[in-house]
Amino acid sequence: MMIENRGALYQSRRGVGGASCQDWKPPRQRGPRSCTRQGSGAPAPGSGATIFALSSGQGRCGIAVIRTSGPSSGHALRSLTAPRDLPPARSACLRLLSHPRSGEPLDHALVLWFPGPQSFTGEDCAEFHVHGGPAVVSGVLQALETEAQRRQALRQLDGELGHLCHGWAKTLTKALAHVEAYIDFGEDDNLEEGVLEQADSQVRELELALSAHLRDARRGQRLRSGAHVVVAGPPNAGKSSLVNLLSRKPVSIVSPEPGTTRDVLETPVDLAGFPALLSDTAGLREGVGPVEQEGVRRARERLEQADLILAVLDASDLASPSSCNFLDTVVVRPGAGSPRENSQRLLLVLNKSDLLPRGGPDPRPDLPPHLLLSCLTGEGLNGLLEALRKELAEVCGDPSTGPPLLTRVRHQHHLQGCLDALGHYKQTKDLALAAEALRLARGHLGRITGGGGTEEVLDIIFRDFCVGK
Ligand SMILES: Nc1nc2c(ncn2[C@@H]2O[C@H](COP(=O)(O)OP(=O)(O)OP(=O)(O)O)[C@@H](O)[C@H]2O)c(=O)[nH]1
Numbered sequence: 065m066m067i068e069n070r071g072a073l074y075q076s077r078r079g080v081g082g083a084s085c086q087d088w089k090p091p092r093q094r095g096p097r098s099c100t101r102q103g104s105g106a107p108a109p110g111s112g113a114t115i116f117a118l119s120s121g122q123g124r125c126g127i128a129v130i131r132t133s134g135p136s137s138g139h140a141l142r143s144l145t146a147p148r149d150l151p152p153a154r155s156a157c158l159r160l161l162s163h164p165r166s167g168e169p170l171d172h173a174l175v176l177w178f179p180g181p182q183s184f185t186g187e188d189c190a191e192f193h194v195h196g197g198p199a200v201v202s203g204v205l206q207a208l209e210t211e212a213q214r215r216q217a218l219r220q221l222d223g224e225l226g227h228l229c230h231g232w233a234k235t236l237t238k239a240l241a242h243v244e245a246y247i248d249f250g251e252d253d254n255l256e257e258g259v260l261e262q263a264d265s266q267v268r269e270l271e272l273a274l275s276a277h278l279r280d281a282r283r284g285q286r287l288r289s290g291a292h293v294v295v296a297g298p299p300n301a302g303k304s305s306l307v308n309l310l311s312r313k314p315v316s317i318v319s320p321e322p323g324t325t326r327d328v329l330e331t332p333v334d335l336a337g338f339p340a341l342l343s344d345t346a347g348l349r350e351g352v353g354p355v356e357q358e359g360v361r362r363a364r365e366r367l368e369q370a371d372l373i374l375a376v377l378d379a380s381d382l383a384s385p386s387s388c389n390f391l392d393t394v395v396v397r398p399g400a401g402s403p404r405e406n407s408q409r410l411l412l413v414l415n416k417s418d419l420l421p422r423g424g425p426d427p428r429p430d431l432p433p434h435l436l437l438s439c440l441t442g443e444g445l446n447g448l449l450e451a452l453r454k455e456l457a458e459v460c461g462d463p464s465t466g467p468p469l470l471t472r473v474r475h476q477h478h479l480q481g482c483l484d485a486l487g488h489y490k491q492t493k494d495l496a497l498a499a500e501a502l503r504l505a506r507g508h509l510g511r512i513t514g515g516g517g518t519e520e521v522l523d524i525i526f527r528d529f530c531v532g533k
């Protein structure tokens with residue numbers, strides 16, 4: 065049984081309550097200035113985690129094995145063990161485990177270190193063989209979780225995300241300083257040409273960068289709470305068998321009778337290294353009794369909410385009306401070629417491949433890209449897991465390689481506020497209102513990064529322009 069512990073990302077308090085622009089005084093007004101600002105035109109179009117889990121059975125046992133896999137495995141191993149160096153690769157060593165923050169001893173354990181790629185997942189892996197009591201197991205899991213959260217938090221604001229936010233804030237402060245300078249000194253001091261145009265283009269670039277990151281924010285949320293993966297298909301295709309296979313436990317009843325699953329059954333799983341909420345659904349068919357009909361309605365509802373659909377068909381029954389109907393209505397929707405709604409993704413799986421003639425041709429080469437699988441023999445499972453890994457990396461983002469993800473609602477809120485204010489900047493033709501919009505936008509970023517006060521703006525004005533000297 066796998067215990068999923070990758071969900072909660074640490075909510076760092078850094079950056080909270082950073083200086084805002086509230087102390088900013090309105091710029092000196094020089095009577096009504098006819099606005100020379102040109103509209104900015106139409107907006108341009110939007111442009112490794114480490115897993116740890118209990119891998120032995122849950123409950124009382126002599127020895128419990130906890131495994132980590134991912135780029136931070138070595139760090140996790142070092143931070144929990146004394147001495148703090150890595151043991152020799154692939155050799156069992158007896159180490160004292162203690163909590164990385166409090167130093168509280170946790171257990172004497174055998175630890176093993178498997179540097180990637182020579183490991184069972186291909187990534188750096190570590191194993192902790194601890195005494196199996198629930199207190200020890202949960203203590204070690206908690207210590208690992210704390211460490212993972214701490215690293216995530218560091219990555220969030222001190223790391224790449226902090227770097228990015230500070231870059232955005234710098235650009236915005238500069239744009240604001242230039243607009244302020246134009247308002248205050250434009251006439252008297254003959255500011256160089258193109259000051260406002262430069263601010264406009266900086267705002268445009270910032271808008272693109274912020275919108276791209278807000279789109280990624282949704283992915284960050286999925287990484288935290290799990291992607292919704294919905295298994296759907298006609299009755300008897302082997303949906304429940306697939307759910308049980310992927311979750312490695314008997315979540316759903318499997319039987320040869322079509323219409324066995326009537327309700328949506330969901331289970332949290334680790335799918336190819338990503339956290340997911342896997343839903344089994346009733347087989348989609350019409351003309352059935354009221355209970356099954358309700359199951360079909362729920363299945364359709366759940367399909368709408370899926371991040372990833374695992375569409376399952378019986379490879380030996382592709383010509384049946386329910387298979388054809390499912391293919392037409394769910395797999396190949398009308399207007400195919402356009403992206404699926406809500407950027408939903410879909411993997412088509414032809415199950416029961418063991419019923420096809422061995423080594424025979426693809427049963428339906430005309431179908432959209434698909435994978436052959438046998439839940440009965442397990443053939444094709446590795447290919448499916450690899451395809452799932454690729455799809456889920458798209459859905460969730462890969463924290464070890466991709467851009468830093470905005471997982472915190474507060475960050476998202478302020479980035480959205482900043483983006484909205486930049487929208488107002490672009491729309492208004494009045495310079496004073498435009499400057500106000502930039503101040504508001506900078507205030508939102510200031511709540512993430514701090515800074516952005518009057519001093520900073522004035523510094524830029526005096527640095528960039530020969531005014532008041
Ligand atoms: N030969 C073969 N039989 C399979 C395979 N997968 C599932 N089955 C059998 O197909 C039947 C239906 O499997 P289920 O997993 O209950 O199918 P389902 O799609 O959940 O069915 P409903 O809940 O009724 O919609 C069962 O008898 C399974 O044992 C497979 O890969 N090969």
Ligand SMILES: [Mg+2]
Nearest residue numbers: 303304324325
């Ligand atoms: Mg079923």
